[in-house]
Amino acid sequence: MTGPPPAIEAVDVSRTYQLDGVSVEALRGVSLTVRPGDHVALVGPSGSGKSTLMHLLGGLDRPSGGRLVIGGRDVSVLSPPEMATLRNETIGFVFQAFHLLPRTSAVENVALPLVYRGVSARQRRERAAAMLGRVGLGHRLDHRPNQMSGGEQQRVAIARALVTEPTVLLADEPTGNLDSVTGAAVLELLEQLNAESGVALVMVTHDQEVAARAQRRITMRDGVVVADSDAPHDRPLSVDHGRPETLVPAPSAEPRSVSGSGPGHPSGGSGGAAGATGRLPHRPAPADATPTPASGRGADDADAVTNGGSGS
Amino acid sequence: MRVAEAWRVALDALRANRLRSALTMLGVIIGVASVVLLVAIGTGTKQKVEQQVEGLGSNLLLVVPGKIEVGTAPVVSPLTLKDVDAVSRVVGDPQRVAVTVASGATARAGARSDFTTVQGVLETTPAVFTRSLARGRYLTGTDVDTSRRVAVLGDSVARALFPDRDPLGQQVTLAGVRFRVIGVFAPLGQSLGVDRDDEVHVPVTAAQRLWGTQRVDGIAVKAPDRERIDELGERIVAELNRRHPDTEFSAVTQQQILGVLGDILGVLTGVLTAIAGISLLVGGVGVSNIMLVSVRERTREIGLRKAVGARPRDIGVQFLLEAVLLTTIGGLTGMALGVGTALLVDALSPIPAAITWWSLALAFGVSAAVGIVFGVVPAQRAGRLDPVVALRAE
Incomplete structure (x- = not known):
């Protein structure tokens, strides 16, 4: 395969847990490649291994078998401190539950990863403040998490994930704890940042509609990838959403304009139905993020909560 | 960072x-x-x-019968004033030798009484130990030679018996015998919980007569110089051993006591x-x-x-x-x-x-x-x- 070197490459990766002496195979031979600038949606039912895969891709965990290369480094040879440095340099995390430090201002929360990179206090604040400006919170620098709405908190978390300029942004149900309007805005922001900065965005979601907006969709079930729109030829897939053309474009070749979108576009409006029927055509204007506050999202939120509780 | x-x-x-x-x-x-x-x-x-201990006086050598060790039983002293004379000859200067024979006794003055320690001593005591008087005078050689019934009171005894009177010239009764107060010590305070002002000094001869004994409990020597203090101790112990072959004697210095x-x-x-x-x-x-x-x-x-x-x-x-x-x-x-x-x-x-x-x-x-x-x-x-x-x- 040609093109830029992959940001993350997993080859036949498996992950087995020991639970009360019983082996549980959370992942069974997953292969996939995340390239710089990718926009990937990771979907699948609860317990399908999505979260386990995210943890592996983010370098929080190590595979029991197979080969996992993050940022050009094989994680099997890395010590825990080296893994920590690798996460700091290449990965940004956005969690469903925000995971902001309490009693700590927005700007300090955002600056946290820079602390572990050894950046000076002044530079930390400058860069964190600039990043907060990019997520639209330039006026909230010294607010604490308990003084901010859920949407604002998630924006702070996104700024924290991106302040280190990582190559991959991993978002695990980033809108799961948000109402639909706020969630849509957060999604827009993520997509915009993905398009602007070229950071690869890998997002776990239960929302078919959200998944449909991704450039690429990976479906998991029972610890294996059952569909990857990026690699239709690699394996026999039970559900084929493959679009060969998505293999080709470089990140910058398909800029998404977010500025033009807004609640004024009712075009994608059939809610859950759109998600259920499959992905929408991949178009510049992701206006379909906002219009279904009541019908589709309510159910998805409930689903997300269930998933968050059971883990993988 | x-x-x-x-x-x-x-x-x-x-x-x-x-x-x-x-x-x-x-x-x-x-x-x-x-x-x-x-x-x-x-x-x-x-x-x-x-x-x-330093305040007792410098270059002090204490000679007692028995061993100075924790846990050894006290020994009844075989020493008499004749032994004191022998020690004085070894030292070469009687003014550097002090003795004590002590016993608890009730001191009375009028209606007041105080249980205290009566020490029979020589007139050399203030020179050997560092003691000073607040009032009156100390014992003299004549007081000792003639067993005169005169007493010098410690500060607490004086306060207990004569709270509102000048004790000088007053009578005190020690173990039933009358003594005249000729002096009062300057206060010393407490040491290891013991009131060092709770004592009465009388001539050793008078004390021996009071208790019907010839005994002397211990001898203290102020050595002429620090360097030869151990050697002097050995000579004194040797002399006493010669005179009392059945008893062991110990000579200890301040440094040993401090140790x-x-x-x-x-x-x-x-x-x-x-x-x-x-x-x-x-x-x-x-x-x-x-x-x-x-x-x-x-x-x-x-x-x-x-x-x-x-x-x-x-x-x-x-x-x-x-x-x-x-x-x-x-x-x-x-x-x-x-x-x-x-x-x-x-x-x-x-x-x-x-x-x-x-x-x-x-x-x-x-x-x-x-x-x-x-x-x-x-x-x-x-x-x-x-x-x-x-x-x-x-």
Whole structure:
């Protein structure tokens, strides 16, 4: 395969847990490649291994078998401190539950990863403040998490994930704890940042509609990838959403304009139905993020909560 | 940079749980304060005893029958005034030799009475020991030679018997026999809980007649020079052994007395300090306990920090610092409390207390060490947490 070197490459990766002496195979031979600038949606039912895969891709965990290369480094040879440095340099995390430090201002929360990179206090604040400006919170620098709405908190978390300029942004149900309007805005922001900065965005979601907006969709079930729109030829897939053309474009070749979108576009409006029927055509204007506050999202939120509780 | 963050976080953690931090520190505070206070009392007592022994007079040699050892039974003295004369010949100067024959007796004056120690002595006593008079005069050679019934009172005895009168020239009855008061000692104060002003000096000859004995309990010699004090002691003991082959005699110097007393006080102080140290240890266990709680409470935070790039060591240092801050802040507070209490004890009670810099340095060092020792396990546990598990914690 040609093109830029992959940001993350997993080859036949498996992950087995020991639970009360019983082996549980959370992942069974997953292969996939995340390239710089990718926009990937990771979907699948609860317990399908999505979260386990995210943890592996983010370098929080190590595979029991197979080969996992993050940022050009094989994680099997890395010590825990080296893994920590690798996460700091290449990965940004956005969690469903925000995971902001309490009693700590927005700007300090955002600056946290820079602390572990050894950046000076002044530079930390400058860069964190600039990043907060990019997520639209330039006026909230010294607010604490308990003084901010859920949407604002998630924006702070996104700024924290991106302040280190990582190559991959991993978002695990980033809108799961948000109402639909706020969630849509957060999604827009993520997509915009993905398009602007070229950071690869890998997002776990239960929302078919959200998944449909991704450039690429990976479906998991029972610890294996059952569909990857990026690699239709690699394996026999039970559900084929493959679009060969998505293999080709470089990140910058398909800029998404977010500025033009807004609640004024009712075009994608059939809610859950759109998600259920499959992905929408991949178009510049992701206006379909906002219009279904009541019908589709309510159910998805409930689903997300269930998933968050059971883990993988 | 990372250490600065660890400091900031550790301080913030203590501030976020003020009451819990204070209660945890209390264990360390009590432990350190007790150690500081007890060491101060031990040191103060030792210093005071040294002062008093030195204050007895310099180059002093005490000659007594029997062995000077802890646990040996006292020996009935075979010494008489003839032996004292023999010792004077060895020394070469009778003015440097003092004796005592002592016994408890009730002193009465009018309706008042006081149980005290009556010492039969020679007129040389003030020259050999350092004693000075507040009023009147001391015994003379004539008083001793003629067994005159005259007495010099210690300060407390004088106060007890003559609270509102001048004792000079008054009569006191010692063991039923009348003596005339010719002098009163200047006060000496207490030593090891004994009131050194609670005594009455009378001529040794009068005392022997009072108790119907020829005995002398002990002989004190003021050596002419410090260098030859041991040799002089040996010669005196040899002379006494020649005269009383059945009895052993010992000659001890101030330095030896100080050594024995110092040993006893040292053991006492050591035992008390060790007990106080145990409370410091218990305080340390409390710190360990609360740190484990802190790690559990902040498991999600640990997970997040690891996710954004904190190494196991960064997390470990953060919690270790928190533990060390708990114990050193507690240690400093305990030191202040211990020093304050020691100063109060010294000022308001008869117990002497002296603060030494090394005891403070030790207390601070130990409290920091307690933080490290008892913080290591929780800190390691925090550092080793699996980030995936930590992020998912409740």
